Amino acid sequence: VNISDSVRTWKKKILAEHGHEGDHKADHHADKELNEEAAKKIKVGDRCEVRVRGSTARRGVVSFNGETKFREGIWIGITYDEPVGKNDGSVAGERYAN
Template identity: 35%
Template sequence: MVRTSVVSSLCSATKEWDENTSYEKLCQRIESFTGIEPRYMKLLFELDDGGKLQILRSTHPYPFKNYPNVSTILVEDLNENSVVNQLQNSKSNESKFHLSDEQYAKRTDSVLQWKMRNHYGRFNLDSRKLQESYERLQQERIGKLHIGQRCSVESEGQPERRGWLRFIGTIPELNDKDIWCGIEFDDSVGKNDGSFKGCTYFGPVKPNHGGFVRPLAVRTGLEFVPMVKDDQSDDEI
């Protein structure tokens, strides 16, 4: 699975994608929470190394197969008359009048009212409960982790990986809220060397021996010794 942030003019979210997701399926899922129609959608992939490139259906029918190291998907609405752009323009115009929070909340044509009517974002009760539960579980797991200890990483869709827990904290280049664990893997099963967009958070370690994962995927303990590879025998040294 590939985990990315998805950012548009009105919202941002963190999503997981199967590597076999087609361009069409990607656009359909993005439309479901951004409101941008696929035919007017411009996708820009931002990679772990800071590089950016536009993703097109003609050249990237299965984009995550080509770019599994994407960290952020920037979504632009090319339809100037779309509801999304009208809401964005409305939001920009409202800010020019310097309305107070109380005055803004009373307006019936605002982005806030649109979100409330459509149960969007923080106004979606089920979504908010799930997010709060997820954040609570993350914090509980963080309390059980110890930097500098051996660890096991079990992410959805990937085999177990082991190494050392080297970092716990936010990555401001991504956002200032989400907590990440920096792992120095025993083998070259990571995506970086302990750095993200030019900022080093641990190490640096050997190329592809570093990675940042969610706390829920990590457990620490002395029992997580290096794994024996399939082509190695316990009877040989």
């Protein structure tokens, strides 16, 4: 896994180039645009590594990329290699991933 190609690294680079000034609402809008732009580069079937602070990194496959009924914005669903995770690909009875 090449960390220099991570979404987090990419977002930091863009924010450094364009600044991170303004009110909270403007910052939220800019962050939302960056997230949407990053999500366009992530494809269902891509291999990935997920790192959550305080947890061991986990690898898996992107199984969903898009909007949901349960919350605004673009969501990325991951099917982990190991049998871990919060759900089975569905939320509130709506299936998003297999």
